[in-house]
Amino acid sequence: MSGAVVTAGLRSQWTRHAAGPAGRVLRILLSVALTFLGLTIVTFVIGRVVPIDPVLAIVGDHASAETYARVRAEIGLDLPIYDQYWRYLVGVLHGNFGNSVLTSRPVLQDLLHVFPATIELSLLALVIGVALGIPLGVIAAANRGRPLDHVIRFASLLGYSMPVFWLGLVGLLAFYAKLGWVAGPGRLDVAFADLVPQVTGLITVDALLDGDMDVFWNALQHLVLPSSILGYLSLAYVARMTRSFMLGQLQQEYVLAARAKGLSRWRVVWVHALGNVWVQLITVIALTFGGLLEGAVLTETVFAWPGLGLYMKNSLFNADLNAVLGGTMLVGVVYIGLNLLSDLLYPLVDPRARGRT
Amino acid sequence: MAKHRNIAAMAAALAFAGWAPLHAATPANTLVMAKQIDDMITMDPGEAYELTGEEVLTNVYDRIIRFESATSSKMVGGVAESWSVGDDGKTFTFKIRAGQKFQDGTPLTAEDCAFSLQRVILLDKTPAFLFTQLGWTKDNVRDLVKATDSMTLQITTPVKFAPTLVESLMSANVASVVEKKAAMEHEEKGDLGNGWLKTNSAASGPFRLVSWKPNESVTLEAYAGYREGAPTLRRVVIQHVPEPSSQLLLVQKGDVDIARDLQPDQLASLEGDKAVKVATFPGSDTWYAGMNMAFEPFKNVKVREAMKYLIDYDGMANSFLHGRFFVHQGFLPHGFMGALDENPYHLDVAKAKQLLAEGGYPNGFEVRMDSWNGAAMNSIVQSMQQTMAQAGVKMQIVPSDLKQVITIYRGRKHQMAALSWGPDYFDPHTNADTFARNTDNSDNASTKPLAWRNNWLIPEISKETAAAAQEPDATKREAMYKDLQKKVLDEGPFLIMFQPYNQVAERNEVKNFAVGIFADLTYYRNVSK
Numbered sequence: 001m002s003g004a005v006v007t008a009g010l011r012s013q014w015t016r017h018a019a020g021p022a023g024r025v026l027r028i029l030l031s032v033a034l035t036f037l038g039l040t041i042v043t044f045v046i047g048r049v050v051p052i053d054p055v056l057a058i059v060g061d062h063a064s065a066e067t068y069a070r071v072r073a074e075i076g077l078d079l080p081i082y083d084q085y086w087r088y089l090v091g092v093l094h095g096n097f098g099n100s101v102l103t104s105r106p107v108l109q110d111l112l113h114v115f116p117a118t119i120e121l122s123l124l125a126l127v128i129g130v131a132l133g134i135p136l137g138v139i140a141a142a143n144r145g146r147p148l149d150h151v152i153r154f155a156s157l158l159g160y161s162m163p164v165f166w167l168g169l170v171g172l173l174a175f176y177a178k179l180g181w182v183a184g185p186g187r188l189d190v191a192f193a194d195l196v197p198q199v200t201g202l203i204t205v206d207a208l209l210d211g212d213m214d215v216f217w218n219a220l221q222h223l224v225l226p227s228s229i230l231g232y233l234s235l236a237y238v239a240r241m242t243r244s245f246m247l248g249q250l251q252q253e254y255v256l257a258a259r260a261k262g263l264s265r266w267r268v269v270w271v272h273a274l275g276n277v278w279v280q281l282i283t284v285i286a287l288t289f290g291g292l293l294e295g296a297v298l299t300e301t302v303f304a305w306p307g308l309g310l311y312m313k314n315s316l317f318n319a320d321l322n323a324v325l326g327g328t329m330l331v332g333v334v335y336i337g338l339n340l341l342s343d344l345l346y347p348l349v350d351p352r353a354r355g356r357t
Numbered sequence: 358m359a360k361h362r363n364i365a366a367m368a369a370a371l372a373f374a375g376w377a378p379l380h381a382a383t384p385a386n387t388l389v390m391a392k393q394i395d396d397m398i399t400m401d402p403g404e405a406y407e408l409t410g411e412e413v414l415t416n417v418y419d420r421i422i423r424f425e426s427a428t429s430s431k432m433v434g435g436v437a438e439s440w441s442v443g444d445d446g447k448t449f450t451f452k453i454r455a456g457q458k459f460q461d462g463t464p465l466t467a468e469d470c471a472f473s474l475q476r477v478i479l480l481d482k483t484p485a486f487l488f489t490q491l492g493w494t495k496d497n498v499r500d501l502v503k504a505t506d507s508m509t510l511q512i513t514t515p516v517k518f519a520p521t522l523v524e525s526l527m528s529a530n531v532a533s534v535v536e537k538k539a540a541m542e543h544e545e546k547g548d549l550g551n552g553w554l555k556t557n558s559a560a561s562g563p564f565r566l567v568s569w570k571p572n573e574s575v576t577l578e579a580y581a582g583y584r585e586g587a588p589t590l591r592r593v594v595i596q597h598v599p600e601p602s603s604q605l606l607l608v609q610k611g612d613v614d615i616a617r618d619l620q621p622d623q624l625a626s627l628e629g630d631k632a633v634k635v636a637t638f639p640g641s642d643t644w645y646a647g648m649n650m651a652f653e654p655f656k657n658v659k660v661r662e663a664m665k666y667l668i669d670y671d672g673m674a675n676s677f678l679h680g681r682f683f684v685h686q687g688f689l690p691h692g693f694m695g696a697l698d699e700n701p702y703h704l705d706v707a708k709a710k711q712l713l714a715e716g717g718y719p720n721g722f723e724v725r726m727d728s729w730n731g732a733a734m735n736s737i738v739q740s741m742q743q744t745m746a747q748a749g750v751k752m753q754i755v756p757s758d759l760k761q762v763i764t765i766y767r768g769r770k771h772q773m774a775a776l777s778w779g780p781d782y783f784d785p786h787t788n789a790d791t792f793a794r795n796t797d798n799s800d801n802a803s804t805k806p807l808a809w810r811n812n813w814l815i816p817e818i819s820k821e822t823a824a825a826a827q828e829p830d831a832t833k834r835e836a837m838y839k840d841l842q843k844k845v846l847d848e849g850p851f852l853i854m855f856q857p858y859n860q861v862a863e864r865n866e867v868k869n870f871a872v873g874i875f876a877d878l879t880y881y882r883n884v885s886k
Contacts, residue, residue: 103571
């Protein structure tokens, strides 16, 4: 019995080794392709059952029946759905995601325009969330049951349960309207718009590259509030997860052993215990980032932030299928990418993951 | 390397630069507006049919002729300085002003005008129906619309129409004059430049399109060579701010000059604000509910009439709609030629009960109401639900997104549907053509006017509608429309209730901004601050 298990284990390890890096790449590609296919099918079907007529988004309510029929045929809606899907798939395989009916531009071009806005927002939010969330989680865990723990848990619970829409408005009211510490909705003041050439699409970075400090400051003033609010939300999540991971570690015997050996409490908590939860944390951080990228619709609405969330929402409401599919696939790619990235990071933080492929 | 060192130096400098909020008022020569602009899908005047798009195009393109101002129904010359109607009543000759130039410096000729009108038909986009109703088709438009010399445009309609109707169409957005040379230089696959003009402009109006970033902003710059002189302001920037609460904060803070989409409670909160004022302009939409006559009870005219007595028009207008809507039951908006301003219906439950009994429904009936899920409409249908219940009409409200309701409505899948209708141009025919015309009630009818959508087959009334469109005598024509409105009021499947006001919040320093009775009458040219 046990012999069979061992051989099976060995064999699977052997196949993994034999396949080597090439096999790994192949496996990844296969999973990426399958994920894509699944994404396109699901989005396509959802796009078709949405009770909105996509032709309406283009021609409006007043157009004549002839115009309506012509446009309907133009975007291929008169074809059977599998045929429409096939055409779409072939287009995508040729790198053509189609045009958005709402912006009259290729979807890919739209995405390249809106995605950086979201990345800029999310990156700063993630930095805030991680830089504060992890220490807070660790502190809470190390002070389990004490007042400090309660304060941190309460604060993160608050961030977790507060509607982001409301938080955004209150934030604007306080820090923009009343105190005047930050700039209002939008990515830049009108006076600073279009002053620096677009390189990365992240205005702060583009401004630095161009050496235009006025634009940089203005962009940062616009950025700081929405990303702090998103950052607070991710902080809440990261802190709660860190706390629970840490609690798991702090109950382990090695912690007691390390303390018995005379290591300082500080060292045991921040080096030994925290060191053991990094793998889990990386997954949490990656997921948080993914969530930030796709889930900022409400924040983007309140802050008039022309990012991916707003673009997707608008496309959905108008049944702009190419745009919705393109956006969904972008989010899909990002998730796959983040998963790969965290896979690659595991060996860096966990020696046990090294040498495994 | 040097660049990197610069960045490092800058980063160091940053640490000491401090956090000095830079934002001040908007630049003095720039008008900044916060508006929801996500309806905009094209900048081609031969294609655009969305409110924001039309408003922007109004200020970028000049037209054959124009209405004098946002509220006036007086027609004045646009690129044409004068025009005349031939004795046959079918030929219109426009004399083009000399010395006009497009924004790129190319002289404007009658050839550009003819091209612009022709391409609306040839492109066959949404607004094409405005011109096809004149009898223009892809086959005949090149003959019926032509430049007889470089400064004379001649258009002919196969049948006679009321001159005021043709003039209204020549002042609509589709009559924007596009530069032929620029459009054709960018033509692809016979699209007459449509692909390029979706995001660019070839115009002679008061403002030049600098950029349109979808869901982000529209930037316009004054064109000094405009025939009436340069606009007062150098730039106009329309920022897409989807959330009205954010618009409110922006205008209060002075980061925008005008906020266009504020909710009533937000407008009310501005009372007493020393820096911001609320301005009110009449709109031209018709807020109504359609009753589908395929639904058994509505086949009976008595039942339809009863429904008209089960709405608390004044109650609503005097309470939650106060200041934003007024009662208007004729299908022509107040302000239009021939508009019927008497409102014969009011809440009268006893009378409605009697009519319901005569119609065979003494105990009422149950009905589903598909309603556009907007704040004002929600309140309206809730009030209707309550008053209708008093006569036993149990209304089940199904609120949905606007596009969803329209989809249901166009498919005639509703029992009742609450919506609004906007006129297409400033002539009574626009609404008559949809509320009072349906000669083919089959599912694949070539046009699907509102009467069709509610299964109201009216060959006789349709004839009167057609006759009114052709009546050359203005007084007679007006009387014909009054009569049509009465007929629709008496028998029609429409519960026409309200006409809205447009309200905007603007900074005190903003002068001369007026929202037109419809989108293509909103002019930025004279705005100053």
